[in-house]
Amino acid sequence: MDITIHASFLPHDDPDASLAFYRDILGFEVRNDAGYAGMRWITVGPPGQPSTSIVLQPPVADPGVTDDERRTVVEMMAKGTYAGIVLSTDDLDSIFERLRAGGAEISQEPTEQPYGVRDCAVRDPAGNLIRIQELR
Numbered sequence: 001m002d003i004t005i006h007a008s009f010l011p012h013d014d015p016d017a018s019l020a021f022y023r024d025i026l027g028f029e030v031r032n033d034a035g036y037a038g039m040r041w042i043t044v045g046p047p048g049q050p051s052t053s054i055v056l057q058p059p060v061a062d063p064g065v066t067d068d069e070r071r072t073v074v075e076m077m078a079k080g081t082y083a084g085i086v087l088s089t090d091d092l093d094s095i096f097e098r099l100r101a102g103g104a105e106i107s108q109e110p111t112e113q114p115y116g117v118r119d120c121a122v123r124d125p126a127g128n129l130i131r132i133q134e135l136r
Contacts, residue, residue: 006051007043010083010128011059011073015040017125018056025102026095028054054085059126077127084129092134096120110134 012018022028022044031053032043039061045053059077060070076082089095092110099122100106107121107129119133 007053009055012056012126021124080127086131088133088135090135
């Protein structure tokens with residue numbers, strides 16, 4: 001069986017700030033930008049990898065989410081504990097400097113981890129944790 005990851009979802013609370021971060025700082029392509037009922041879903045992805053995407057979505061668009069759950073999601077996003085993703089690159093230092101120069105919120109500078117990877121961590125404008133590992 002051949003199966004791949006096509007899309008992952010991350011919440012946003014400011015679509016324009018998220019778009020600027022993923023497009024202008026990380027250099028991702030915008031694949032779709034769709035609005036409905038005052039909300040926006042923005043699909044981005046790395047150039048040259050058209051079958052891999054991240055969908056930036058309103059965090060509580062699901063009508064099945066209760067008011068209490070909505071409050072919890074908003075609180076967790078504000079703390080940066082709601083969602084995250086791990087990316088990889090063969091040039092961690094260059095990506096990190098681009099993130100720093102772009103004003104990204106730095107959580108961890110490039111570090112050799114005791115579990116065998118070198119990575120850094122930043123938060124996107126919605127507070128999502130983004131770890132970037134160096135490919136070896």
